[in-house]
Amino acid sequence: MPSTTHDALVRRPFEGIAAERDLVAMRQLIPAATMAASTTAEHGSVPVTIATVLPMAWPAVRRSDGGIVLGLQASVPGGDLSRAFGQAVAQALAAAPGTPIAQLDLTADSPRLQDLLDLDGDFPLTVHDTFDFWIDPGAERTAEVTQALQTANESIMPTVAIEALPHAFWVDAGAKEHVRWVLDADEDAVIDAVSRLHARRASGLGDGTRYVGSFRAEGMTVPVWDLPHGFGAEGVEREAPALRERFEAALAETAPLTALERRARGGIVARQVTLR
Structure with missing residues (x-):
């Protein structure tokens, strides 16, 4: 472009x-x-x-x-x-x-x-x-x-590329661990997919994890998950295939959002951040 x-x-x-x-x-x-x-x-x-x-x-x-x-x-x-x-x-x-x-x-x-x-x-x-x-x-x-x-x-936070979730990265930020996944899908479609999963209590990566929002950077949408300390990149690799399957299925859905999914979406949009 x-x-x-x-x-x-x-x-x-x-x-x-x-x-x-x-x-x-x-x-x-x-x-x-x-x-x-x-x-x-x-x-x-x-x-x-x-x-x-x-x-x-x-x-x-x-x-x-x-x-x-x-x-x-x-x-x-x-x-x-x-x-x-x-x-x-x-x-x-x-x-x-x-x-x-x-x-x-x-x-x-x-x-x-x-x-x-x-x-x-x-x-x-x-x-x-x-x-x-x-x-x-x-x-x-x-x-x-x-x-x-x-x-x-000494300033580097340990970071690992997740093989089972292409373009996703685990990072140990000290008190917490995170997974951040760079997506090139349409932003509204990504938020709809996360909203569908959130309404089904299926937006987390595994036990003790939670989806916390996303940000935009250089035209990409980057969802973020918080993980409990000690979850590790190995835990992410273990849970990533199921998350990817759930997410891709939700991304492919075309039915209008339900009332519950719309409420979930409102909370998600409120947490969006843009990085240029």
Whole structure:
């Protein structure tokens, strides 16, 4: 979805990239993760590592080996994340190896990620429990770098991708655990499905869990479940197939909501939050 100017808001900036839902998760949910990609042959077939965050919150780095690392959680200008990060890739391509991109020169002519990346790639996602991917293999690992890395690693909340619930992620937030599931279905349809399940007392993930609401981010709807401490990613994997089956069946229903389901929906809508 192109934007007319670099300031125009694009609500689904990663649309057209097969990994759209995981990119939204990397931008909004996951502390430490990487995704393998590359530029098109036209742009040199350069390896691109899409990451959650980089040191100093840089948008991108040109590594000493010529590869590019992109930091999706960087604060970037404009209303189109794809154009901003496309500009980060373009500047990294023009930079000398070993150079961080600290500031973006964004214009209406800046390329989007969809213009630069090979969209036929698999875009595999890897969730990490450290920020060791920050380290440039060709750069010296000084005491200062080691200390900064240790400090950053201590801030990571344990996060696991749920295999039985694609694009869902378990996180241990301390006092509570959560599951957050990135969905690309129509938002109203998602809320209707959760409302149907909620009215049937079937919107939870398992014993002691509860659906607590959802938020919107980059055009996706992200339902959230609270879990009791100790439930763990293993517990989510165990319960996820049944939840997915219930949810997909509810999503396929087309009958009007019952009175009970409408009341459930009112409470759910009141808890919606939008993240841009």
